[in-house]
Amino acid sequence: MDALRRAGIVLFLGLAAHLAPASAADWSFEVRNRASLPGGAGEYRRVSLTRGDSAYDADVLILKAGRYAARLADQLPGHAVSVADVVSSSKAFAGVNGGFFTESFQPDGLYVVDGKLLSKPLNASILSGVLAIDREGRIRIGPRGTSYAKSKYAFQAGPMLLHPGGVAGVSRKSTALARRTAIAIGKSDELIVLASSAVSLHDLAESLATLPNAFGADEIDRALNLDGGSSTAMSAEVPGKPVHVREWGRVRTVVLFDLK
DSSP, X not given: OXXXXXXXXXXXXXXXOOOOOOOGXXXXXXXXXXXXXXXXXXXXXXXXXXXXXXXXXXXXXXXXTTSEEXXXXXXXXXXXXXXXXXXXXXXXXXXXXXXXXXXXXXXXXXXXXXXXXXXXXXXXXXXXXXXXXXXXOOEEEEETTOOOTTOSEEEEEOOEEEETTTEEOSOTTOOOOEEEEEEEEETTOOEEEEEEEEEOHHHHHHHXXXXXXXXXXXXXXXXXXXXXXXXXXXXXXXXXXXXXXXXXXXXXXXXXXXXX
């Protein structure tokens, strides 16, 4: 997503605050589709979540620790193809869009590919988190300032939906509706990758915190919002019915998942 659209999102972000007290009963969910991922990597599920007048759907990948290896595909200006095409040509079993980029298709904030620093960190309010991938393909997410020194890949994104320990990273003022892409880590080290229909950042964060079972975890420790809106995309080789959530324009970065 380009800088102008991102600037519009920033207007809806308040200072980080704890979510108002909520119980899992506030949100309800229904799993509409469920399937095992190739090679015992985990599970795919299509989930519908509701609370009062709020509702959204999410395609969710629940990946088991040690059963996947992540990497980035870096698309250059003028040569980008769809996320689905990147996943197919790279022989990965799944992929989603990654971090923000500018109108000129340059990475916005920290960007490391194959151990090389291509773009330096930015102190921008929306870029409050870091996703880092080590040389074994393990993903870490954390707040801005998280070390990426030994990472093979890394980029800034945000906001942090949940800080380490499940502490909220967005306020109730974050009410703008948009498609979302997010990555979360559960207490048992499961990796949760999701692409959603239009939902506010607050509602996404709150449902992750208060209803982790909807996303295949007993508890979610941290969660990071990636680029969204027109950039939201997911492609996954689900046996019997591949999943394709299509972006509405080309994206710079694709987070790929290989079997391990």
